[in-house]
Amino acid sequence: MDYSNLRRQAASLKKGLFDQGHLDEQFRQVEDLQDEASPNFVEEVVVVFFKDSGRLISNLEQALEKYPRDFNRWDAYMQQLKGSCSSIGASRMKNECMSFRDNCGQRSVEGCMGSLQKLKREHAILRQKLESYFQVTLEAPPCQSWCHDRWIISINLLTDVCMFTMQLLRQVGPAGAATRPAM
Amino acid sequence: MTSSLKALLVDYMAVERMVVSSMLRNFHCEITLAKNGKEAVDMFLEGNEFDIVVCDKDMPIMTGPEAIVKIRAMGATDVKIVGVSADDNAMEAFMGAGADDFVPKPVRPEILQPMVQEVINKKKN
Numbered sequence: 001m002d003y004s005n006l007r008r009q010a011a012s013l014k015k016g017l018f019d020q021g022h023l024d025e026q027f028r029q030v031e032d033l034q035d036e037a038s039p040n041f042v043e044e045v046v047v048v049f050f051k052d053s054g055r056l057i058s059n060l061e062q063a064l065e066k067y068p069r070d071f072n073r074w075d076a077y078m079q080q081l082k083g084s085c086s087s088i089g090a091s092r093m094k095n096e097c098m099s100f101r102d103n104c105g106q107r108s109v110e111g112c113m114g115s116l117q118k119l120k121r122e123h124a125i126l127r128q129k130l131e132s133y134f135q136v137t138l139e140a141p142p143c144q145s146w147c148h149d150r151w152i153i154s155i156n157l158l159t160d161v162c163m164f165t166m167q168l169l170r171q172v173g174p175a176g177a178a179t180r181p182a183m
Numbered sequence: 184m185t186s187s188l189k190a191l192l193v194d195y196m197a198v199e200r201m202v203v204s205s206m207l208r209n210f211h212c213e214i215t216l217a218k219n220g221k222e223a224v225d226m227f228l229e230g231n232e233f234d235i236v237v238c239d240k241d242m243p244i245m246t247g248p249e250a251i252v253k254i255r256a257m258g259a260t261d262v263k264i265v266g267v268s269a270d271d272n273a274m275e276a277f278m279g280a281g282a283d284d285f286v287p288k289p290v291r292p293e294i295l296q297p298m299v300q301e302v303i304n305k306k307k308n
Contacts, residue, residue, distance in 0.1 A: 026289045033205040041205065049198040079241050080196055083269040086289040087199045 006140030013133040022126050026089030043134050049088050050127055056081045057120060064113065074112060075104040081119075092122045188212045188302055191231075193223040193238040193247065194267075199288075203237060203267070206292045210299045219243055220250030227254055233262050235302050237286075237295075240268035240276060248280035255281040263302050265295070 017023045034041040060077045063070065082097035084090075096119035103111030190212035194200045204214045215231070217223040219242040226233075236254070238247040251264055266277030269288035277285050286294050 029289070029291065030202060032292075033202065033209070038205070041201075045198055045201050048201060052196055052198050076241060079270060083239070083241075083288050084196045084198050086269050087196075087202050089289070 003140050006136055010133060010136040010140055013129070013136060017126075017129055017133065021092050022090070022122075022129060024089045024091040026086065028089070030088055045088060046130055046134070049084060049090070050123075052084055053081055053093075053123060056084075057116075057123065060116065064116065069107075069109060071104045071107055071112075075101055078104070090126055093119060093126060096122055188234040188299065188306070189215070189232065190299075191215050191217060191223060191226060191233040191236045191238075193217040193220065193236065193242070193250065195219055195239060195242040199239065199290075203290050203295075206290065206295055207237070207299070209292070210296055212299065220245030220247055220253075223250045224253045224257075227257055227259055234306060235299065236262055236264045237290075238264060238266055238277075238282070240266060240270055240273045248276045248282075251277065251280040251282055263298065265298055 018027075030045055031042050038044075056077055060074060060081075063073055063077065078097050078100045082094055082101070085094035085097055096115055100112055100115035100119060103115050188211070190207050192200060192204050192207065192214055193216075194203065195218055200216055200218075204216065207214050212235070215226065215233070217226060220238075221244045223236065223238065224245065236251075238251065240247040247266055247268070251266070254262070254264070263284070264282045265284045265286055266273060266280075266282040267286045267288055267290055268277070271287075273287075274285040284298055286298075
């Protein structure tokens with residue numbers, strides 16, 4: 001399998017996420033928290049983020065249908081979502097959260113509805129792009145671990161060759177050794 | 184030998200608990216989690232002791248500032264309390280409630296680390 005090509009693809013997908021403004025520097029901070037003890041940390045955080053944010057958006061949609069209009073409640077939901085977005089670096093989603101809160105401040109129902117629709121679009125786009133990214137990274141492990149695996153395979157192969165050679169020599173025995181020409 | 188601090192992390196959102204607890208773990212903290220202010224207060228009522236509390240502001244049931252007022256009223260004056268929030272106006276609410284410090288969200292490890300180090304140094308002395 002051409003791991004280098006897959007890694008290039010993963011890098012390109014990630015660059016696109018940053019260049020298009022979906023992610024900001026905070027995502028790199030989250031990546032820095034990933035280590036050997038928690039090798040899938042970033043993906044786990046992203047999974048939890050989409051679970052949390054999906055739930056909040058759903059709660060907000062229900063709240064928007066209720067009367068009387070409770071802008072404070074809507075704002076509270078969006079404040080929570082904004083915090084989560086900023087924690088993983090979901091930049092465009094965070095901006096839509098701020099736009100929604102501005103509309104809450106202006107008591108604009110239409111504005112809030114419009115912001116929510118944009119937020120849902122950004123949520124869906126980010127989810128799809130990150131899913132694609134993680135799918136590729138799953139197929140192309142980071143070079144460090146791949147190189148480490150290559151070394152392990154090489155060492156195991158060398159060990160097998162040595163063992164085989166020793167067994168062969170034992171079978172040949174002293175008689176075989178006596179027929180060998182003197183050095 | 185690195186001191187292990189007892190940290191209480193209070194945040195309603197799971198993703199934020201994951202990210203900040205990972206940072207605190209890197210700073211060699213032993214972490215307890217709470218999902219809202221009431222859970223945090225209950226931890227203290229149960230006799231748990233912490234060296235540092237990192238607490239969000241807006242949470243259901245009991246907010247961060249509300250919890251901090253209660254924690255300080257219980258006599259827990261030595262524990263360092265750091266308020267965190269994405270809300271631009273949160274600092275005043277936290278400091279007024281009795282927090283020692285405030286960190287805006289997203290929490291950066293380079294901002295949090297000196298605060299943790301301060302507690303470590305204080306504990307050593």
